[in-house]
Amino acid sequence: MYPGTATVLDIGGQDTKAIQVDPAGIVESFQMNDRCAAGCGRYLGYIADEMNMGLHELGPMAMKSTKAIRINSTCTVFAGAELRDRLSLGDKREDIMAGLHRAIILRAMSILARSGGVRDQFTFTGGVAKNEAAVRSLKELVRENYGEVTLNIDPDSIFTGALGGATFAWRAVVEEGKSAEARS
Numbered sequence: 001m002y003p004g005t006a007t008v009l010d011i012g013g014q015d016t017k018a019i020q021v022d023p024a025g026i027v028e029s030f031q032m033n034d035r036c037a038a039g040c041g042r043y044l045g046y047i048a049d050e051m052n053m054g055l056h057e058l059g060p061m062a063m064k065s066t067k068a069i070r071i072n073s074t075c076t077v078f079a080g081a082e083l084r085d086r087l088s089l090g091d092k093r094e095d096i097m098a099g100l101h102r103a104i105i106l107r108a109m110s111i112l113a114r115s116g117g118v119r120d121q122f123t124f125t126g127g128v129a130k131n132e133a134a135v136r137s138l139k140e141l142v143r144e145n146y147g148e149v150t151l152n153i154d155p156d157s158i159f160t161g162a163l164g165g166a167t168f169a170w171r172a173v174v175e176e177g178k179s180a181e182a183r184s
Contacts, residue, residue, distance in 0.1 A: 001160065002152040006119035009108055009138070010161065011128035013041035016108050018115035031115040039107030041127045043076045047100055050080045051093070058097055062133035065098035079103070098133060105137040109145065118142055123152040125160035 008019040016039055020029040033039060048055045069091050073079040079100065086096045112118055122142065128134050135153060142149060154160065 001154055001163070002121060002123050004121040004150070005123040005152065007112070007115075007117075007122045009112060009122070009124050010126040011040060011104070011108055011124075011134070012126040012161070013045075016040055016111055018108070018112040020116045020119065029115045031111050033107070033111060039104045043079070043104060044100075044128070044131070046076050046080060047083065047097075050083055059101070059131040059133040061094050062097035062101050063136065064094040065092070067095050067098075068102050069095045069099035071096070071099040071103040073103075098137075101131070101133040102137045102141075104128070105134060105141055108138070109141050118146040118149055120149040121152060122149045125154070125157045127158045129153050129157040130155075 003025070005025075006021060006023075008017070008021065010017040010019070016033045018029075018031045019027055022028055044058055045055055048058055051058075053061070069086055071079060071082055073082045083096055083100070087093070124135070124138060139151060142151065
């Protein structure tokens with residue numbers, strides 16, 4: 001999809017992956033969240049449930065924020081408790097949502113750092129890449145930590161992993177077919 005990609009961040013429902021690839025697309029480094037689904041799409045789903053909202057409403061609400069509230073909890077369950085505490089203190093829902101999105105991306109940034117950081121070009125995939133508040137937080141944090149890089153996000157980013165798997169399978173079949181012909 002993006003042949004110039006050097007760094008990939010994939011945030012799906014249950015995991016976050018940071019991948020470094022060489023110019024030929026060969027994986028050089030692969031890091032993945034190692035404990036739970038905190039900082040993944042399921043985290044956002046849990047927060048949407050806590051707020052009695054649809055998952056699709058979180059990003060647009062966070063985009064209305066005037067200041068992101070710092071969320072300290074990386075645990076999904078504890079973040080829900082912190083969310084309720086923040087609401088009871090009178091913090092605005094949109095500012096809390098902005099803080100939650102930033103917390104997710106901060107977690108992803110630590111996984112990216114373990115994989116070797118962000119190199120130009122940078123591609124963001126997975127279902128969370130469709131969330132405009134997550135994309136905004138990612139752009140801000142990448143700019144703060146790595147400067148200006150090209151950020152690729154495909155509108156169908158949720159299917160990128162499946163497309164990659166299908167491409168590898170197709171190549172294997174084609175290569176196997178060539179090998180079988182050579183043996184004949």
